[in-house]
Amino acid sequence: MSWFTAPPSSQRWAFALSALAAALAAVPGHAQTPKRAANVEDKNAPTLLRAESISGRPERELTLERDAEVVRDKTRLTADRACYQQVEDEVDASGHVRMWRFGDYYTGDLLKLNLETGRGFLLNPTYKIALGNGQGKAERVDFINPEEADVVDGTYSTCEGPNPDWYLKSSTLNLDTGRDVGTGGKTVVYFKNVPILGTPAISFSLSGARRSGWLAPTPGYAPKNGFELLMPYYVNIAPNRDLTLYPKYIQQRGIQLGANGRYIGETSAGNYAGDTYLEYLPHDKLYGADRYALTSTHTQALAPGLSYSWNLRAASDDDYPSDFSKTVAGSAERQLLRELRSDYRGEYWSLTARVQNYQVLQDPGAAANPSLTVQRPYDRLPALNFHAGRFDVLGGFDWSADSELTRFWHPDLVRGNRLVAVPQVSYPIISPGYFITPKLMLNASAYQLDDNAVTNGQFKERSLTRAIPTVSLDGGLMFERDAKLFGRAVTQTLEPRLFYVYTPYRDQSAFPLFDTADAGFNLTQIFSENRFIGPDRIGDANQLTAALTSRFLEANGAERLRLTFGQRFYFNEQKVQLGAPAAGLPVTHSDMLLAATGRISETWGFDSAMQYNPSESRMMSSNVTAQWQPAAKKVLNLSYRYQRGSLRNAEVSSQWPLSTRWYGVGRISYSVLDKRIIESLVGLEYKGDCWVFRMGAQRFVTTSQTVSTPVFFQLELTGLSSNLGVGANSLEMLAKSIPGYQRLSPATR
Numbered sequence: 216m217s218w219f220t221a222p223p224s225s226q227r228w229a230f231a232l233s234a235l236a237a238a239l240a241a242v243p244g245h246a247q248t249p250k251r252a253a254n255v256e257d258k259n260a261p262t263l264l265r266a267e268s269i270s271g272r273p274e275r276e277l278t279l280e281r282d283a284e285v286v287r288d289k290t291r292l293t294a295d296r297a298c299y300q301q302v303e304d305e306v307d308a309s310g311h312v313r314m315w316r317f318g319d320y321y322t323g324d325l326l327k328l329n330l331e332t333g334r335g336f337l338l339n340p341t342y343k344i345a346l347g348n349g350q351g352k353a354e355r356v357d358f359i360n361p362e363e364a365d366v367v368d369g370t371y372s373t374c375e376g377p378n379p380d381w382y383l384k385s386s387t388l389n390l391d392t393g394r395d396v397g398t399g400g401k402t403v404v405y406f407k408n409v410p411i412l413g414t415p416a417i418s419f420s421l422s423g424a425r426r427s428g429w430l431a432p433t434p435g436y437a438p439k440n441g442f443e444l445l446m447p448y449y450v451n452i453a454p455n456r457d458l459t460l461y462p463k464y465i466q467q468r469g470i471q472l473g474a475n476g477r478y479i480g481e482t483s484a485g486n487y488a489g490d491t492y493l494e495y496l497p498h499d500k501l502y503g504a505d506r507y508a509l510t511s512t513h514t515q516a517l518a519p520g521l522s523y524s525w526n527l528r529a530a531s532d533d534d535y536p537s538d539f540s541k542t543v544a545g546s547a548e549r550q551l552l553r554e555l556r557s558d559y560r561g562e563y564w565s566l567t568a569r570v571q572n573y574q575v576l577q578d579p580g581a582a583a584n585p586s587l588t589v590q591r592p593y594d595r596l597p598a599l600n601f602h603a604g605r606f607d608v609l610g611g612f613d614w615s616a617d618s619e620l621t622r623f624w625h626p627d628l629v630r631g632n633r634l635v636a637v638p639q640v641s642y643p644i645i646s647p648g649y650f651i652t653p654k655l656m657l658n659a660s661a662y663q664l665d666d667n668a669v670t671n672g673q674f675k676e677r678s679l680t681r682a683i684p685t686v687s688l689d690g691g692l693m694f695e696r697d698a699k700l701f702g703r704a705v706t707q708t709l710e711p712r713l714f715y716v717y718t719p720y721r722d723q724s725a726f727p728l729f730d731t732a733d734a735g736f737n738l739t740q741i742f743s744e745n746r747f748i749g750p751d752r753i754g755d756a757n758q759l760t761a762a763l764t765s766r767f768l769e770a771n772g773a774e775r776l777r778l779t780f781g782q783r784f785y786f787n788e789q790k791v792q793l794g795a796p797a798a799g800l801p802v803t804h805s806d807m808l809l810a811a812t813g814r815i816s817e818t819w820g821f822d823s824a825m826q827y828n829p830s831e832s833r834m835m836s837s838n839v840t841a842q843w844q845p846a847a848k849k850v851l852n853l854s855y856r857y858q859r860g861s862l863r864n865a866e867v868s869s870q871w872p873l874s875t876r877w878y879g880v881g882r883i884s885y886s887v888l889d890k891r892i893i894e895s896l897v898g899l900e901y902k903g904d905c906w907v908f909r910m911g912a913q914r915f916v917t918t919s920q921t922v923s924t925p926v927f928f929q930l931e932l933t934g935l936s937s938n939l940g941v942g943a944n945s946l947e948m949l950a951k952s953i954p955g956y957q958r959l960s961p962a963t964r
Contacts, residue, residue, distance in 0.1 A: 406930065
């Protein structure tokens with residue numbers, strides 16, 4: 216066996232056994248590197264030659280026979296026969312050619328390669344590139360440079376093995392590892408040797424990074440719309456900007472066009488971000504008109520402390536949510552907000568200016584059943600909010616002041632202006648074992664109503680004022696002890712808390728209701744001074760809230776279990792109500808509130824809240840959820856929601872492996888009161904080595920009279936389409952419907 220080292224022409228020929236060993240340790244295939252380095256070789260590196268027989272002239276041409284091997288820095292090739300031309304710095308090899316170059320691996324019948332420029336070709340090749348695990352075979356590979364190659368009449372896939380489950384076949388395929396992009400001419404995508412997609416051109420990322428190109432098509436079916444086919448196209452504008460186009464064929468309606476643009480960035484003034492989604496269906500064949508929907512959000516800093524934002528929602532007609540929504544929440548959204556806002560913040564204060572308007576979409580069944588009519592909120596044209604506050608001043612006082620000036624407008628109801636000012640001061644006394652906070656606040660309001668308030672007889676005066684003081688005292692204790700929970704050493708706390716509020720009664724029936732509603736009754740609300748949301752009503756109060764909380768904390772501070780009990784006690788009747796004056800409620804105490812939340816093991820978690828009426832000995836409301844997640848891609852969720860007289864729903868959702876590769880997903884939400892299924896979802900997912908297939912059907916209530924039952928199918932090809940988060944629609948639907956759902960393929964978008 217003979218060895219030769221071919222150095223640059225300025226150096227002598229010499230044996231280099233030690234240099235060969237070092238070079239072999241550095242070339243791909245002999246040593247693994249965690250990340251691919253730039254495809255740059257050392258131009259001064261020697262050329263190492265080995266074969267059973269070496270002949271020729273060392274200064275011109277060497278012929279290597281039997282087990283020929285040529286090594287130059289990060290390039291290594293072997294063949295039955297090779298010829299190295301010193302002046303041209305080229306290698307011709309034939310017979311069982313194998314080549315390793317920058318982590319890429321090639322085999323073929325005949326190779327010609329210039330070691331200095333990286334140009335050359337390989338006949339009848341197979342290849343495997345390290346970037347993204349791309350591989351395939353072809354009639355010929357033309358090497359353009361060390362980072363770029365043209366695959367002629369070849370295939371490409373990220374599947375392992377000689378018979379990949381999916382591959383694309385193209386007349387010319389350019390693989391550029393330097394730019395991380397693969398491009399092709401006429402291309403057909405095959406799955407299980409069956410052509411499923413043809414395109415005149417294709418572009419994709421070799422590493423799986425974001426890249427402009429077509430995403431995987433998503434066919435589906437809905438009884439009202441017929442066959443549907445979504446063909447999204449992703450445009451990677453910049454690292455901080457992208458655009459996804461959603462052309463969709465709907466058999467019964469026509470071609471729907473959709474677009475979703477996202478961006479984030481930074482200017483000298485600060486950050487900005489936005490997201491806009493638009494759908495447009497020209498001349499809906501079923502509806503007989505153009506239809507659209509728009510959602511747009513944007514926030515941007517203009518200067519230090521100064522920013523603006525918008526939130527815009529719009530739809531072409533009342534039926535749009537029921538015809539095109541994909542979830543129960545989407546179909547139930549009938550008040551679409553349009554808001555333009557600006558904020559200016561100082562060290563201890565902030566000023567907000569905003570205008571708000573709503574588009575109201577009525578339930579199609581409202582004409583026959585007026586109770587389904589969606590009420591239009593007041594527009595704010597505009598609203599100015601000012602907040603200022605300081606902590607720990609003058610020896611420990613906290614103070615704040617909030618004010619709001621709003622112009623309320625409504626096409627049918629009374630209109631007017633409202634000025635609200637709420638100053639407050641408190642003196643918190645806090646120690647490791649207890650706290651006590653006395654507080655004094657004043658709710659002052661002034662109204663200036665329009666002429667229609669008096670002319671229609673609803674109000675006697677246009678100008679109204681009031682000022683109502685509130686005094687509160689909040690205090691609590693904290694005790695700790697060592698304990699055990701499910702065999703684990705924990706610290707248990709016991710935290711009793713009392714909250715007293717006094718607000719004198721003032722008759723407020725002469726004041727309008729612009730934006731005020733009942734705050735409800737829960738563990739957060741019972742520790743607030745006002746039982747109403749909004750300043751149009753200030754509830755009279757002479758009451759005491761008592762609560763007890765116990766936490767179980769692990770050594771690292773993680774909360775394993777929390778138990779809470781709370782109840783409010785009334786010393787006077789509550790006279791202030793929404794609407795017309797009403798008799799005081801003859802009650803001395805509220806319902807009991809109980810809550811328990813925790814993770815009782817590494818696999819079990821639960822959350823529960825209950826409202827119990829001790830006077831009538833009955834449950835008023837409850838919400839209980841439990842989650843079992845014993846392993847990755849295994850989750851079972853159970854929940855039950857109850858509201859006396861109005862709601863009683865049970866829900867089950869799960870993602871679970873059915874076999875090594877098959878996974879089942881499902882969800883069902885059932886109304887016990889209405890004896891009907893509100894929402895259901897059932898699907899199957901199959902995890903191949905380099906692809907994921909999912910199919911399913913969803914059924915949910917869209918209006919009081921209609922339901923929607925879409926069916927979806929999706930094939931996700933790892934490395935070709937999944938790198939762009941393909942099938943975002945079905946994946947988002949599964950993630951939102953099943954808490955704890957985990958996708959089968961890696962998300963890189």
